[in-house]
Amino acid sequence: MLKFAANLSMMYTEVPFLERFALAANDQFKGVEFLFPYEYSAAEIARQLSLNGLEQVLFNAVPGNWDAGERGLACLPGRQAQCLAGVEKALEYAVVLGNRRIHFMAGIVPDDLNQALAHEYYCQNLSRAAALAAQAGVTLLIEPINPFDMPGYFLTTQQQAHQVIELLNLSNIKVQMDLYHCQIVEGDLSRKLATYLPGGRVGHVQIAGVPHRHEPDNGELNIGYLFGLLRQLDYQHWIGCEYRPAGRTREGLAWLEQERRKNEGEKRAAMP
Template identity: 60%
Template structure:
């Protein structure tokens, strides 16, 4: 059976963040993910998570200075100390929340930057971070993101992400394959799933309708077909529901009952 995790940063906006754990559990989600849990102490998050009876399966490492619109530090030369401090904070939360996966954002390409220098920095930072995470029992994930949602993001394509994972060659570094981003940048989602899932390098999937990033039963991507492909490929990982509900979150979950049937 496919395993779906509610993304608490986008779903249940009608509730305060910590209250979203109980709301997701009430709708039958056994797992949750979020972007950045750091506004609340880890102990508070764990208390709500345990009370709801759900597992925290993913969150992001700190993105840098959010007030400046930063979207990660991993590929930014000269920011290594900040990157390492962020990874240490993320691993502390991952340990407290028993969370197996942390998404590490690459960052935006500065004007005039050398992509090769950024790639070298990215690989070196991920190598260091993967070694730190391994001792904590955590898998790190990198995610190709479309440049319409995040203009200038460093990592955009599945083949680029897999090349980085292969170059770093750490057993706990994998790709976070968001089918919403994949459809916008590359399309041909079925072929990408058949190409990459059997490699074992995909550690997490995410879904949303395209192009409006609403429920997966809206838009141009046929998730009924996609879920059939995932069953055929025997995908056993989590599927994060990283979408913005068109209306009330619970009212928009008709797609979930169909996917589980």
Template identity: 55%
Template sequence: MPRFAANLSMMYNEHAFLDRFAAAAQDGFEAVEFLFPYDFPADEIKARLDASGLTQALFNAPPGDWAGGERGIASLPGREDEFRRGIDTALDYARVLGNRKLHVMAGLIGADQPRAKHREVYLSNLAHAAKAAQAEGITVVIEPINTRDMPGFFLTRQDEAQAICAEVGAENLKVQFDCYHCQIVEGDLAVKLKRDMAGIGHIQIAGVPERHEPDTGELNYPYLLELIDSLGYDGYIGCEYRPRAGTSAGLGWLKPYLNATR
């Protein structure tokens, strides 16, 4: 039976960030994920997790200057020292929060920039991150992101992400399979899930094309969720979508899964 994590960066925006944990637990979620924890002390977030009985499923390593438009630095030449410091910071948070999956964003690349050099830096940085995380029992994940939402993102395809993980060769480096991004770039999700499941470390869902609840749009999520379950995936499925209206009011799609586990 699928297990779901509320993405607190997109969901429950009706509440202040630290109040979203209790709201998610009240609606039946057992886990949460979000983009970045770094605006708050780790102990404060841990207190909210514990008070609500929630598991921290995933968060992202520092992405560079997010407010300035950066979307990760793992593939950016000349930023290697900053990247390594960011991994240290992320692992410090992960220890406190009990988090076991860390998403590392590749970053943006201009059309005139040398892709081969970016790839070389990316592989080196991922090898470092995976080695550092391995000592903590943490899996590092990389995510292909569609260029409609994030123009110029370095990593866009599932096969390329799997190839990069294979080339790095770390057992704790896997792919974050976001159904929303994959549908926009490639489609054929069921075939890719069957092909790549052994190398998938985290899964996320959202409706396509508007990125609302997974009960609208062009993807048949009841079928996909049943397939994911049948393939033996036992991690959390991150609900990384923007609610059409109130978050709680839009959770009708979730209730059958919650009822099935009770």
């Protein structure tokens, strides 16, 4: 059965952040994710999770100075100490929130830095960050992001991400496969899913409509077909709904109701 997590950085934005947990629970989400928790104490967020019976499934490590345009520090020279300090802070939150997956952002490659050196810095920092995460029982996720939404980002393709994982060969590093980014950069989503999911190196999937990043059934993707393929491939992890609703969040959840009906059908079929 497929399980969906509401992304509270993008969904339910008609109310303040801490009020979004209740709205997600009212719409029968069992898990939530978001970009960054650091404006709030871990205790405040944990309280909302507990009150609403929600599981925290993912958030990002500290990305550097987001307002100044930083999107992670891992591929940048001279930023290792700050990069790892950001991971340590994320792990402190993860322990309180019961969160077992953290997205480790790669960063924007400086114009004067060649890709080979950026790759070297990235792998060094990812390896050290993974060692820290392992002590807390946390898996780090690396996500290819399309260059239109995030120009200059180090990691852009599924192949690149999986090559990094093969090189480092650490069990607590997996790929965060966002179908929105993958469609924009590479397309051929069915083949990508069939290629990469069976290897066990994809630890999280995210969805959004293409090209406008609205509901997943809004745009060029045949999302129902892709959900069927995820079921066929026996995908067991969460699917993050990282999209910006075209209107009010609840009004755009017809796609989710349809998938829940399919889940109920699976449950009945599995009963003895």
